[in-house]
Each structure stands twice: as structure tokens, then as C-alpha cells.
Amino acid sequence: MSRGLKDAKIERFIERLRNITINWAQRHDLWMDAWLKDPIDHYNDEPCAGGPLLILCADGPISTVMEWDGDEAQELRAELDALGVYLECETRTTTGYYLDDSESELQRAADSLAKWKWICRLIEADTADVSGDLYSYFASRPNEFHRLTPREFETLISSIFNARGWRTELGPGSGDGGVDLRLWQSDPIGDLLTLVQIKRYAPNRPIRLDAVAALETHVNRQGAGRGLFITSSRFLPGVHRFASPQSRIILADATDLSRWCADSAQEMVTARNRALALSELGPLLEGIRRQRTNPRLLVGGLTHPSFCIVLRESKTSALLVHIPSMMFSGDMLWGTLVPNLTGELVYSEHRDLVFRAIRKEHDGRVSYWGQRKLYHVWDGRPAQFNHWD
Numbered sequence: 001m002s003r004g005l006k007d008a009k010i011e012r013f014i015e016r017l018r019n020i021t022i023n024w025a026q027r028h029d030l031w032m033d034a035w036l037k038d039p040i041d042h043y044n045d046e047p048c049a050g051g052p053l054l055i056l057c058a059d060g061p062i063s064t065v066m067e068w069d070g071d072e073a074q075e076l077r078a079e080l081d082a083l084g085v086y087l088e089c090e091t092r093t094t095t096g097y098y099l100d101d102s103e104s105e106l107q108r109a110a111d112s113l114a115k116w117k118w119i120c121r122l123i124e125a126d127t128a129d130v131s132g133d134l135y136s137y138f139a140s141r142p143n144e145f146h147r148l149t150p151r152e153f154e155t156l157i158s159s160i161f162n163a164r165g166w167r168t169e170l171g172p173g174s175g176d177g178g179v180d181l182r183l184w185q186s187d188p189i190g191d192l193l194t195l196v197q198i199k200r201y202a203p204n205r206p207i208r209l210d211a212v213a214a215l216e217t218h219v220n221r222q223g224a225g226r227g228l229f230i231t232s233s234r235f236l237p238g239v240h241r242f243a244s245p246q247s248r249i250i251l252a253d254a255t256d257l258s259r260w261c262a263d264s265a266q267e268m269v270t271a272r273n274r275a276l277a278l279s280e281l282g283p284l285l286e287g288i289r290r291q292r293t294n295p296r297l298l299v300g301g302l303t304h305p306s307f308c309i310v311l312r313e314s315k316t317s318a319l320l321v322h323i324p325s326m327m328f329s330g331d332m333l334w335g336t337l338v339p340n341l342t343g344e345l346v347y348s349e350h351r352d353l354v355f356r357a358i359r360k361e362h363d364g365r366v367s368y369w370g371q372r373k374l375y376h377v378w379d380g381r382p383a384q385f386n387h388w389d
Contacts, residue, residue: 003112003147006109006112006113007109007112007113007116009106009109010053010106010109010110010113011113013053013083013106014053014054016083017053017054017080017083017085017097018036018054020076020079020080020083021036021056021076022036024072024075024076024079025062028065028072029061030060030061030062030065030072031062032060032061032062033058033059033060033062034056034057034058034059034060034062035056035057035058036054036055036056036057037054037055037057038054038055038117039051039052039053039054039055039096039114040114040117040118040121042055042057042094043055043372044121044358044369045358045369045370045371045372046118046133046355046356046370047111047114047115047117047118049102049111050098050099050102050107050111051096051110051111051114052088052090052096052097052098053085053097053098053099053110054096054097055090055094055095055096055097056087056094056095056096056097057093057094058093058095059093063092063093066087066089066095067089067092080097081100084099084100084101084104085097085098085099085100086098086100115137116144116147119133119134119137120148120152122134122317123148123152123155123156123159124152124155125316125317125358128159128162128163128314129159129163129264129268129314129317130268130312130313130314130317130318130319130356131268131272131317131319131356132264132265132266132267132268132269132272133356134156134159134261135160135163135260135261135262135264135265135268136261136262136265137261138156138257138258138261139258139259139261139262139265142254142255142257142258145200145232145254145257146200146202146203146232148200149200150173150198150199150200151173153198153200153232154170154171154173154180154181154198154200155170157181157196157198157230157257158170158181160257160260160261160264161181161183163264163267163268164263164264164267165185166183166184166185167183167184167185167191168181168182168183168184169181169182169184178197178214178215178218179195179196179197179215179218179222180196180197180198181195181196181198182194182195182196183196183228192225192226193222193223193224193225194224194225194226194227194228195215195218195219195222195224195226195227195228196227196228196229196230197211197214197215197227197228197229197230198230198231199211199229199230199231199232199233200231200232201231201232201233202232202233203232203233203234203254204233205233206233206234206235206236207229207231207233207234207235207236207239208236208239209236209238209239209242211229212229212235212239212242212243212249212251213242215227215229215249216247216248216249219248219249225248226248226249226250227248227249227250228249228250228252229243229249229250229251229252230252230253230256230257231252231253231254232253232254232257233253233254234253234254235251235253239251271312272311272312272319272354275311275312275319275321276311276321276345276354281309281343282343284296284309285309285341285342285343288339288341289341292380293377293378293379293380294377295310295366295377296309296310297309297339297377297378298310298320298368298375298376298377298378299339299375299376299378299383300368300373300374300375300376301373301374303385303386303387304385304387305325305337305383305384305385306322306325306346306373307322307323307324307325307337307339307340307378307383308320308321308322308323308368308375309321309323310368311354313359314359315359315361316358316359316360317356317357317358317359318356318357318358318359318368318370319354319355319356319357320354320355320356320357320368320370320375321345321353321354321355322345322346322348322351322353322354322355323339323340323341323344323345323346324339324340324344324345324346325337325338325339325340325383326338326339326340328382329382330385332387333386333387333388334385334386334387334388335384335385336382336383336384336385337382337383337384337385338382338383339378351371352371355370355371356370357369357370357371357375358370
């Protein structure tokens with residue numbers, strides 16, 4: 001079954017769950033202060049395998065019915081059970097819809113669709129992916145280039161070059177005068193400007209000579225150092241003969257894109273490992289121990305706080321690593337915690353040691369959202385925990 005058919009199948013299944021839930025709620029006059037949401041939209045966090053298909057958010061009568069598991073709730077559970085779906089309360093106001101068989105083909109299709117939605121969201125948000133998730137995804141799935149919208153494809157290309165140290169300027173998307181992207185690379189005698197034309201075409205739609213010749217005209221007219229024509233498709237044979245070294249035009253197709261993504265992903269992995277090495281992490285922790293606080297030391301969570309270090313960050317995202325905490329006061333059920341800055345790291349089978357977070361800045365304050373927790377810079381005061389909640 002093709003990727004498109006699998007996506008359509010899981011979308012139809014989720015829509016069926018929506019209809020069952022709304023009809024049930026209306027039948028019992030419960031559909032008030034309630035919403036059904038896509039998990040990606042609700043959590044705005046990277047999906048995990050076996051995650052929920054749908055999220056029920058309710059702060060009205062449905063919430064009470066689900067909390068007490070009354071007759072109405074049992075009725076809904078029975079209808080969903082016939083489809084191989086069960087409900088699990090995430091919080092008092094949110095309930096997840098999960099497949100009974102987490103190894104089924106349907107679950108794999110749901111996980112694949114959720115991953116795709118998350119990748120598209122990363123493309124929209126990032127100018128440079130600090131984790132390498134984008135690049136490793138497309139490096140192993142070059143056919144997925146064709147599923148992107150033209151604007152998403154342009155943004156991805158910009159991100160690839162930005163992550164490799166180039167200064168980028170993405171065009172408006174329409175009325176760009178035939179130049180989709182401008183790149184500047186530092187040179188001993190000044191920044192080298194490259195004009196880029198980007199075409200997200202299907203494999204059966206090759207690039208013709210006139211399109212490449214038009215780019216050369218823009219290069220000559222604007223006094224750029226060179227032109228780069230990028231496509232997810234291929235070039236007709238005559239185009240390669242035209243794009244000689246003397247023409248200052250470089251051609252790149254889907255094979256080149258896949259290689260660039262693989263190289264960028266490896267660069268991100270290398271940078272991550274270097275930041276995790278004690279040669280870099282150790283001096284940072286030593287500095288934090290002396291100062292008590294540091295903008296790269298974060299705390300997150302209300303009832304169960306945890307501490308993290310910012311390894312790398314861009315304007316819109318960050319790569320965080322968990323560090324352990326130690327008790328400052330209290331007992332095993334209630335008290336306060338402080339970060340353990342000895343250089344140890346927190347390994348767990350239930351969560352990734354290093355994870356990606358969404359970075360936001362508002363009124364001069366920076367916050368990070370990842371693994372369903374909101375993190376902010378630790379102020380040096382012990383963080384309170386309460387296992388009763």
C-alpha cells in the first residue's frame with residue numbers, strides 16, 4: 001500500500017473515532033466545553049511510537065463522567081473497544097485514544113503520519129535544525145521531498161545551508177524575480193553571493209534548459225558569484241552541457257539533496273557528541289557550580305521538576321540534555337531538589353537523554369518546551385516536588 005493510501009486510511013479511522021465520540025456525547029447531552037484534537041497540535045512535541053491517535057480535551061460534564069468511569073463512559077469504551085481502541089486518562093482534562101495492538105500495521109501507519117506532521121512543523125519553525133532530525137529523516141527517505149509543498153521545500157533547502165554556516169535569505173515565495181534563495185559564504189575578499197532557484201517537481205517532470213538559462217541571466221544581471229539550481233526531479237541532458245564551469249551555474253538534484261541531508265545530519269550528531277563530552281560539559285558544569293546559576297541550566301515541571309543543560313540552540317529550537325537532581329530538603333514524597341552538577345547524566349528507558357525542545361522568547365525571557373514539560377532558566381532556588389499530586 002502506498003504512503004498516500006496509508007495516510008488516508010488512518011485519517012478515515014481517526015475521523016470515525018471523532019464521530020463515535022461526538023455522537024455519544026450528544027446522545028447523553030455531554031458535548032460542552034470539549035474538543036477533539038490532533039496529538040501533535042495538542043502537545044506541540046515530538047511524537048513517540050505507539051502514541052495516541054486522538055486527544056479528548058474536556059473541562060465540563062465529559063471530564064466528570066470520564067473521571068468517575070460511569071455508565072456513560074463505559075458505553076463509549078465499549079464502542080471503541082469494538083474497533084480495537086482504548087481510552088487512557090492523561091490528566092483530569094485530557095484523555096488519549098490508543099490502539100490495543102501497538103505493533104499493528106495501523107499503528108505503524110499512525111506513527112508514520114504523526115512523524116510526517118512533526119517534520120513539516122519543524123520545517124515551518126526552523127531556520128536551522130540543531131538536532132539533525134530534519135536532515136536524517138530526508139536522508140533516509142528521499143522520496144518524501146515530493147510530499148512537501150513548494151514553500152516547505154524551499155524552507156528545508158534554506159535550513160540545510162543555514163546549518164552548514166551559510167547566511168541565507170529566503171524569498172517571499174511569489175514575485176521573487178526568479179530567485180528563491182540567496183546564500184552568502186564568507187570569503188577572504190568578501191561574502192560570495194549565490195543565487196538559488198528551487199523547483200519541487202515530480203520525478204517525471206525534468207528541468208528544461210530555458211529555466212536554467214534564466215537563472216544565469218539573473219546571476220549576470222545582479223553580479224552574483226554563481227547560481228545554484230536545485231530540484232527534487234532531474235535535468236534534461238542538454239542542461240548539463242549548458243551548465244559548464246564557465247557559466248557559473250551549479251546543478252543539484254534529489255541525489256545531491258539526499259547527500260547534503262546525510263552530511264548535515266552527521267554534522268549535528270558530531271556536534272551533539274562533542275557537547276556531551278566531558279571536555280566541554282565538564283568546564284560548563286564547573287562554571288555553574290561557582291556561579292550557582294547559568295542561562296544554560298534549566299528546570300522544568302511543577303510537581304515533578306527535572307533539570308537540563310542547553311547543549312545547542314537556535315532562535316526557535318534547542319537541544320537539551322537531562323542531568324540528575326539531588327534532594328535539598330524533605331523526604332521521598334515531598335521536598336525540594338537541586339541539580340547534581342558532578343557531570344553525571346540521566347539515562348532512562350522511558351525518555352531520551354538528549355531531546356529537542358521548542359525555544360521561545362517573550363519580553364526578554366526564554367522558555368523551552370520539550371517532552372511535555374516547560375523549562376526555564378533555573379534561578380538558583382531549590383525546586384519543590386510533591387509526589388502526592
